[in-house]
Amino acid sequence: MSREDIFITLLRSIATDRAARGLIDDAAVLPHPGGDIVLTHDMMVEDVHYLPDDPPADVAWKLVAGNLSDLAAKGATPLGLLLGYAMTADAAWDVAFAAGIGAAAGAYGVPLLGGDTVRMPDNAPRALGLTALGTAPASGAPSRAGAQAGDHLWVSGTIGDAGMGLAILRGTARGDDALVARYRRPDPRLHLGQALAPLVTAMADVSDGLLIDARRIARASGQGLAIDLGLVPLSDSLRAACGDGVEPRMAAATAGDDYELLFTAPSGADDAILSAASRADVRVTRIGTVTTGGNLALTWRGDALDLPARLGWLHDD
Amino acid sequence: MSREDIFITLLRSIATDRAARGLIDDAAVLPHPGGDIVLTHDMMVEDVHYLPDDPPADVAWKLVAGNLSDLAAKGATPLGLLLGYAMTADAAWDVAFAAGIGAAAGAYGVPLLGGDTVRMPDNAPRALGLTALGTAPASGAPSRAGAQAGDHLWVSGTIGDAGMGLAILRGTARGDDALVARYRRPDPRLHLGQALAPLVTAMADVSDGLLIDARRIARASGQGLAIDLGLVPLSDSLRAACGDGVEPRMAAATAGDDYELLFTAPSGADDAILSAASRADVRVTRIGTVTTGGNLALTWRGDALDLPARLGWLHDD
Numbered sequence: 001m002s003r004e005d006i007f008i009t010l011l012r013s014i015a016t017d018r019a020a021r022g023l024i025d026d027a028a029v030l031p032h033p034g035g036d037i038v039l040t041h042d043m044m045v046e047d048v049h050y051l052p053d054d055p056p057a058d059v060a061w062k063l064v065a066g067n068l069s070d071l072a073a074k075g076a077t078p079l080g081l082l083l084g085y086a087m088t089a090d091a092a093w094d095v096a097f098a099a100g101i102g103a104a105a106g107a108y109g110v111p112l113l114g115g116d117t118v119r120m121p122d123n124a125p126r127a128l129g130l131t132a133l134g135t136a137p138a139s140g141a142p143s144r145a146g147a148q149a150g151d152h153l154w155v156s157g158t159i160g161d162a163g164m165g166l167a168i169l170r171g172t173a174r175g176d177d178a179l180v181a182r183y184r185r186p187d188p189r190l191h192l193g194q195a196l197a198p199l200v201t202a203m204a205d206v207s208d209g210l211l212i213d214a215r216r217i218a219r220a221s222g223q224g225l226a227i228d229l230g231l232v233p234l235s236d237s238l239r240a241a242c243g244d245g246v247e248p249r250m251a252a253a254t255a256g257d258d259y260e261l262l263f264t265a266p267s268g269a270d271d272a273i274l275s276a277a278s279r280a281d282v283r284v285t286r287i288g289t290v291t292t293g294g295n296l297a298l299t300w301r302g303d304a305l306d307l308p309a310r311l312g313w314l315h316d317d
Numbered sequence: 318m319s320r321e322d323i324f325i326t327l328l329r330s331i332a333t334d335r336a337a338r339g340l341i342d343d344a345a346v347l348p349h350p351g352g353d354i355v356l357t358h359d360m361m362v363e364d365v366h367y368l369p370d371d372p373p374a375d376v377a378w379k380l381v382a383g384n385l386s387d388l389a390a391k392g393a394t395p396l397g398l399l400l401g402y403a404m405t406a407d408a409a410w411d412v413a414f415a416a417g418i419g420a421a422a423g424a425y426g427v428p429l430l431g432g433d434t435v436r437m438p439d440n441a442p443r444a445l446g447l448t449a450l451g452t453a454p455a456s457g458a459p460s461r462a463g464a465q466a467g468d469h470l471w472v473s474g475t476i477g478d479a480g481m482g483l484a485i486l487r488g489t490a491r492g493d494d495a496l497v498a499r500y501r502r503p504d505p506r507l508h509l510g511q512a513l514a515p516l517v518t519a520m521a522d523v524s525d526g527l528l529i530d531a532r533r534i535a536r537a538s539g540q541g542l543a544i545d546l547g548l549v550p551l552s553d554s555l556r557a558a559c560g561d562g563v564e565p566r567m568a569a570a571t572a573g574d575d576y577e578l579l580f581t582a583p584s585g586a587d588d589a590i591l592s593a594a595s596r597a598d599v600r601v602t603r604i605g606t607v608t609t610g611g612n613l614a615l616t617w618r619g620d621a622l623d624l625p626a627r628l629g630w631l632h633d634d
Contacts, residue, residue, distance in 0.1 A: 007404060007411050007434055014419035017428030019397065028430035030396060030450075034351020041399040041448055043435045079347060080336065082358040084401065084446040087324060094324050102331035111334030113345035117324055118360045120442065127437070127444035129401040131358055135349075 060100025075197025076134030083115035084129030163255020175241030209312020224293030377417025392514025393451030401446030480572020492558030526629020541610030
């Protein structure tokens with residue numbers, strides 16, 4: 001086990017309350033009279049989760065969007081945000097970041113409720129924290145653990161754009177601005193999550209990579225997943241940048257930062273899923289099936305594919 | 318204005334939702350059917366909020382206790398915690414810290430619900446974040462803004478112990494272990510806050526210093542406060558360490574980290590206040606009066622005292 005795994009295993013031994021969902025879910029779901037509360041907290045560290053020269057308003061946007069994406073995966077309606085901000089020596093960055101928090105919170109109609117501002121020692125990297133809370137849908141907040149064999153596996157939007165956007169910013173690839181925008185300004189699928197929540201058996205957001213997040217659903221549900229890599233939805237911009245063969249598709253499915261919704265639903269719900277997605281004005285694509293095997297199985301044009309050594313942005317074994 | 322003030326002023330312009338309470342309160346209070354939700358988020362940074370050689374379990378305790386103290390000031394009943402943890406290169410520290418979070422959460426019966434664990438670049442200082450949420454009392458969550466001229470000003474427990482504990486750890490003072498324990502393992506006044514909430518007109522916790530937190534109540538309420546420094550409650554340990562003159566009392570009243578409750582209540586509520594404190598098994602002491610003046614006025618043995626240049630641990634003008 002990695003050091004992170006040891007630490008998280010220890011935290012799991014502490015977080016035994018049912019609302020913590022074993023720390024395997026995107027968010028905690030706390031029973032509350034008048035409506036369950038959905039809670040999530042994300043951190044971003046300079047040079048780890050964003051590039052030091054990323055515009056501060058984009059870093060702020062991404063912090064807000066990443067948290068709201070966790071709420072979207074629960075079908076939750078956001079109630080508010082709490083910001084933990086560690087100031088450094090760059091006052092202009094602070095101001096642009098705060099304005100960016102305001103812009104992102106305003107774009108999604110979510111109030112900033114409070115938080116804490118502290119001062120980091122000089123030359124320390126920035127560490128940013130954001131808590132988001134929301135109300136669970138009346139039908140209950142979906143978890144990662146409810147997928148049933150025979151269910152269909154779906155994903156929203158397109159996959160791999162943000163990963164390519166990061167590669168473009170790092171100078172290792174070329175492509176159009178839409179890809180960079182997907183990396184810097186992800187759009188959490190709040191309306192879609194709310195529309196899907198009553199229909200799905202499991203749901204998660206794709207933050208670390210399609211394949212790794214799919215495996216988390218499979219493991220949490222005690223099921224397997226068969227994914228047809230050829231069905232994974234790619235944008236025109238991504239195809240223009242890197243083509244449409246097995247290699248770019250595998251790169252897209254392991255890149256992360258997509259903030260799309262990955263979900264399972266009974267096969268009989270296909271029409272209802274498509275109708276809900278249409279109401280939310282987001283495309284959804286069926287990419288596979290829940291199996292009894294307990295494994296993640298990939299195919300490409302009917303042939304089995306070996307899983308890559310790295311399923312996503314984070315190692316997770 | 319300091320850089321922090323500029324940043325917080327900017328955040329206030331964003332945090333316009335009523336639940337944010339203008340960011341001048343210890344916590345946000347979010348209306349929710351079935352009971353208002355009280356929310357707070359605190360950060361601690363190594364070398365800023367704690368000493369690098371403080372035992373990790375004590376750092377964890379303090380992070381939990383500081384957040385719960387914010388809930389106590391609202392009379393709230395804690396529901397849970399979300400931890401934002403940035404790992405560094407010291408695995409033993411991580412493990413001891415996680416165990417300390419478990420111990421503190423367990424001591425107050427508050428579940429750890431979730432959070433985020435990230436990796437800091439090597440040699441960066443640790444940045445720790447914790448969100449606590451709770452339910453407001455049925456009588457409503459007190460704010461800092463309700464003090465009325467003529468009200469009595471009270472404080473719980475004893476003041477200055479933690480500040481002296483920090484001086485002992487820094488090697489600049491001598492005193493007994495109880496003082497160090499007050500610095501390292503503060504005890505949030507949850508039961509007292511719950512018992513007082515229906516009786517008070519304003520309440521806050523003393524985290525940055527008695528005088529600075531008193532002035533925040535005065536300013537938020539648009540009133541003044543007259544405080545008799547001679548009435549500020551000192552522990553036997555503190556008096557043994559530094560005597561009981563005006564100088565050690567001024568040091569105690571500006572030291573911070575007390576995590577006691579500072580509150581105002583109508584003069585007719587004195588008996589009810591004492592009875593509530595007795596039920597919570599915490600001593601409370603009347604130290605002053607709310608005035609119409611708009612200023613903080615200090616006296617010592619009947620004579621006016623100039624305010625010190627520094628009212629607390631943080632500059633705040």
